[in-house]
Structure formats: C-alpha cells, structure tokens
Amino acid sequence: DSGVTQTPKHLITATGQRVTLRCSPRSGDLSVYWYQQSLDQGLQFLIHYYNGEERAKGNILERFSAQQFPDLHSELNLSSLELGDSALYFCASSLLAGGDEQFFGPGTRLTVL
Amino acid sequence: GQSLEQPSEVTAVEGAIVQINCTYQTSGFYGLSWYQQHDGGAPTFLSYNALDGLEETGRFSSFLSRSDSYGYLLLQELQMKDSASYFCAVMGGQNFVFGPGTRLSVLP
Numbered sequence: 001d002s003g004v005t006q007t008p009k010h011l012i013t014a015t016g017q018r019v020t021l022r023c024s025p026r027s028g029d030l031s032v033y034w035y036q037q038s039l040d041q042g043l044q045f046l047i048h049y050y051n052g053e054e055r056a057k058g059n060i061l062e063r064f065s066a067q068q069f070p071d072l073h074s075e076l077n078l079s080s081l082e083l084g085d086s087a088l089y090f091c092a093s094s095l096l097a098g099g100d101e102q103f104f105g106p107g108t109r110l111t112v113l
Numbered sequence: 114g115q116s117l118e119q120p121s122e123v124t125a126v127e128g129a130i131v132q133i134n135c136t137y138q139t140s141g142f143y144g145l146s147w148y149q150q151h152d153g154g155a156p157t158f159l160s161y162n163a164l165d166g167l168e169e170t171g172r173f174s175s176f177l178s179r180s181d182s183y184g185y186l187l188l189q190e191l192q193m194k195d196s197a198s199y200f201c202a203v204m205g206g207q208n209f210v211f212g213p214g215t216r217l218s219v220l221p
Contacts, residue, residue: 104155
C-alpha cells in the first residue's frame, strides 16, 4: 500500500459526459501528479501540482482540467468524454517537486461507452 | 521534445541476471527513475539516479551515464515475482516522461 488513495476504482460512463476523479496523496507529500495509461501503453504525464499550484503540464487535453485543494487532495475533471478517453488514470505523490520518487495510487479505470 | 527507448520484451530464467537498457533524448534532465508494474497493478518506484554511476538496492541496481544519455536497470537472482513491466522515466523539471516499458518474463 503506497498511502495514495484514489476514488472511484472503476467508472463507466457514456460519451459526452463529465466525470471527476479524486486523489489523496500520502501524508506529508506536497506534490500530486496525474497520468493516463491506455491499454498496453506507457504512462502519459498529464499535469503536476505542488502545494496547491500548477507546476507542469504534459499531454493534457483542453477537455481535461485539474486542481489541488488546500488540504492537498487533487481532482481531475474529464469532460465531453470520448471513447478514446477510456484508460487507467493514475495519481502519484511525492514529498517535493522534483518527481524523483513518486508513489502511485491504485488508479481509476475509466470506461467510456 | 523528449523520448525514451527501451526493449519491448526480455526473457530470462529464475536465478539469472538481466539488464534492461534505456536511452533518452530530453531538453531538460534532472535524473532517471525506474518503476516496476505488475499486470493490473500500479507502478512501484525502484530507483533514481541523478548522478553518473551505479546505485544498488538489494537485488536491483541502476546505472546512469549522463554523457551517453543512457541508463540501465540490473536485476540479479531473478525470481518468478519479478515478471512485470519495467519503465524508465526522465524527470526533467517541467515534464515527467516515461518510456514505453519492457516486459520481463521470468521462466522456471
């Protein structure tokens, strides 16, 4: 158990809908990272927050947005969902902003029908 | 842009030693990380190299050569439970890029 929690574990929705994925980092960690992993694909970095502020953006679509709250939990919002958005979404956390040792949550499996 | 290359598959027998190579091209580089991911599971951190040389953690070692933009993960005394995908990842400050992954199969 990494200490990072993600909810929900599974999510099934329809095209055009909007969903929110939630992540709670390990106690004491200030950084939260979001990644997308499609079937048999590597991890695609989406976005990084450090202590409530956005620090880096990767291949995140404009339909996706995220934020980190004062209590350091983070939410990833996915809107106007398409079939291709079906994937595993991982949240990871680390103590600092360098990203050297990241602890991953169990992931949220999103299925768009 | 940034890109990483690693072999797609490696097969070895129990008790053997295997090396998984990773080459990278990046515009910014802080260090090279390695992660293990079992099927259906989350990635687990294995090691991080910011400086040239070898880092050893138990049966696993990781090496980095910044001048060659190259690193490797060395797994010794292979066990069946080591069968998994292994990802190298570049921590570049403004981006965190993972390689495509190497699927390691350990045979009895």
